[in-house]
Amino acid sequence: MTPLISITRRHALGLFAATAVCPVQAATPIPTGWADTLRTARGQTVYFNAWAGSERINAYLQWAADQLQRDFGVKLQHVKISDAADVVKRVRAEKQAGRQDSEGTVDLIWINGENFAAMKREGLLSAPFAKTLPHFQWVDTVGKPTTLVDFSVPTEGLESPWGMAQLTFLADRQRLPKPPQSMAELLALARTQPGRITYPRPPEFHGTTFIKQALLEHAPDAKALAQPVTPEALQLQAAPLWRFLDALHPHLWRGGKQFPPHHAAVRQMLADGELLLALTFNPNEAANEIAAKRLPATVYSWQLAKGTIGNTHFVAIPYNAPSKAAAQVVANFLLSPAAQARKADIDVWGDPTVLDVARLPAAERALFQSAPRAGQLAQSSPALPEPHASWVDALEKEWIRRYGV
Structure with missing residues (x-):
C-alpha cells in the first residue's frame, strides 16, 4: 500500500x-x-x-x-x-x-x-x-x-x-560556558564554585536519579546493578558512591545540609542565578521553559559524555x-x-x-519534523540502563540514613 x-x-x-x-x-x-x-x-x-x-x-x-x-x-x-x-x-x-x-x-x-x-x-x-x-x-x-x-x-x-526520558542537565551559557562532562568534573566544578550546585532531596525522583547516575559512574561492576540488590551488593557497589557524595556535599548549596524538595525548585534557582546548573529527565525541558519565558534564551542542555540514565x-x-x-x-x-x-x-x-x-x-x-529551538539538546549521549528496580529503595534508605538529618 x-x-x-x-x-x-x-x-x-x-x-x-x-x-x-x-x-x-x-x-x-x-x-x-x-x-x-x-x-x-x-x-x-x-x-x-x-x-x-x-x-x-x-x-x-x-x-x-x-x-x-x-x-x-x-x-x-x-x-x-x-x-x-x-x-x-x-x-x-x-x-x-x-x-x-x-x-x-x-x-x-x-x-x-x-x-x-x-x-x-x-x-x-x-x-x-x-x-x-x-x-x-x-x-x-x-x-x-x-x-x-x-x-x-x-x-x-x-x-x-x-x-522516553533521559537525565539531562541545564545551564546558562553566560554563567557556565563549559559544562562538566562527568560526575568527576561536576565535583571539580563544585569545588571552584561552592554553594552553586545542588540536586533534589531523595526520594524525589530526580534526586534519586542523580545518585543513581553517580552510582553507575563509580560502581566497581556496573553489570551487578542489573541484578536484584542484596546487602552485600549494596555495600560493595555503593561504597565509592558514598565516598563521592561525602566529597561533593560540603561544596553544595547550603553546604549539603539542605536539599531542594523537587527539580522544579532547582530549575527556578537556576533561572534566578542562584545555581549554575539544574537537571531534568526530559531532554526538551529547557526548550519548553524558554518558550514559556520561564528560562532565559541563553540556557542550554547537555548530557554527560559517556551517557546518562535513560528509561x-x-x-x-x-x-x-x-x-x-x-x-x-x-x-x-x-x-x-x-x-x-x-x-x-x-x-x-x-x-x-x-x-x-x-x-x-x-x-x-x-x-x-520541526526547526531546532533555543535550549533544545544539540547532541544526545548514550542512554545508560537503569539499575534493577530493587536498588531504588535501598539507595534512598541509605542516602537518608547518611545525609537526611
Missing part, C-alpha cells in the same frame, strides 16, 4: 483513528481480533490514573480524550494523581479485599520502574497486551531497548511504552480493570504517530517519542 505523500497533523490523526475501520486508508494493519476489541470498547469509560503536576500534560490528555470520544466512542477520564505508588497501593488493597476481574477502580495507569516491578511481582496487572496493539509495530525496540525492559525488569507485554515511561492495565478493551484502545491511540508527534511537539508537551520515526511512512514521518 502506498502512503499519502503529504498530510497535515489533523488529517494524520483522522487517518490513524480510522485504522480500525478502514484498513485500506491506513499505514498500520489491523491484527486479528482488534475489530472485536474496538466494538467492545465503544461506550466504555477509561479511568486513567496519571500524574497531574503539569498543565501541559493535563491539556494533552484532554486533547486525547476529545479524539478518543470522537473516533472510538471511548470516554477517557483523567484521574489526577501526584504519585503512582498510591495507585499501586489501591490496586493491591483491592486484590487483598477479593475484588476480582472487572471490579477495580483503575482502568489504566501511567507507571514505570519500581511501581511496575511491584505490580508485576504481585500479580496486579492484566494479561499481556502491548504487542497486540496495532501501533506497537512502530515502537523502536532496537534503538530504544528500554521500551521492552523497565528498570532491568522485562515488560513482557504487560505495559505499553508511551514516552521509558509506560501505561499499564490492572488485573481487575472494568474497561480492559477500552484501555487497550487508549494505549494504542497514545502510540499512534499522530498522538506521539503531538506529544513530542515542544509547543504541546515536548516528551520524546518511543517510535522509530525513520521507519514510519513518509507522511507520518513528516509530522515529527
Whole structure:
C-alpha cells in the first residue's frame, strides 16, 4: 500500500483513528481480533490514573480524550494523581479485599520502574497486551531497548511504552560556558564554585536519579546493578558512591545540609542565578521553559559524555480493570504517530517519542519534523540502563540514613 505523500497533523490523526475501520486508508494493519476489541470498547469509560503536576500534560490528555470520544466512542477520564505508588497501593488493597476481574477502580495507569516491578511481582496487572496493539509495530525496540525492559525488569507485554526520558542537565551559557562532562568534573566544578550546585532531596525522583547516575559512574561492576540488590551488593557497589557524595556535599548549596524538595525548585534557582546548573529527565525541558519565558534564551542542555540514565515511561492495565478493551484502545491511540508527534511537539508537551520515526511512512514521518529551538539538546549521549528496580529503595534508605538529618 502506498502512503499519502503529504498530510497535515489533523488529517494524520483522522487517518490513524480510522485504522480500525478502514484498513485500506491506513499505514498500520489491523491484527486479528482488534475489530472485536474496538466494538467492545465503544461506550466504555477509561479511568486513567496519571500524574497531574503539569498543565501541559493535563491539556494533552484532554486533547486525547476529545479524539478518543470522537473516533472510538471511548470516554477517557483523567484521574489526577501526584504519585503512582498510591495507585499501586489501591490496586493491591483491592486484590487483598477479593475484588476480582472487572471490579477495580483503575482502568489504566501511567507507571514505570519500581511501581511496575511491584505490580508485576504481585500479580496486579492484566494479561499481556502491548504487542497486540496495532501501533506497537512502530515502537523502536532496537534503538530504544528500554521500551521492552523497565528498570532491568522485562515488560513482557504487560505495559505499553508511551514516552522516553533521559537525565539531562541545564545551564546558562553566560554563567557556565563549559559544562562538566562527568560526575568527576561536576565535583571539580563544585569545588571552584561552592554553594552553586545542588540536586533534589531523595526520594524525589530526580534526586534519586542523580545518585543513581553517580552510582553507575563509580560502581566497581556496573553489570551487578542489573541484578536484584542484596546487602552485600549494596555495600560493595555503593561504597565509592558514598565516598563521592561525602566529597561533593560540603561544596553544595547550603553546604549539603539542605536539599531542594523537587527539580522544579532547582530549575527556578537556576533561572534566578542562584545555581549554575539544574537537571531534568526530559531532554526538551529547557526548550519548553524558554518558550514559556520561564528560562532565559541563553540556557542550554547537555548530557554527560559517556551517557546518562535513560528509561521509558509506560501505561499499564490492572488485573481487575472494568474497561480492559477500552484501555487497550487508549494505549494504542497514545502510540499512534499522530498522538506521539503531538506529544513530542515542544509547543504541546515536548516528551520524546518511543517510535522509530525513520521507519514510519513518509507522511507520518513528516509530522515529527520541526526547526531546532533555543535550549533544545544539540547532541544526545548514550542512554545508560537503569539499575534493577530493587536498588531504588535501598539507595534512598541509605542516602537518608547518611545525609537526611
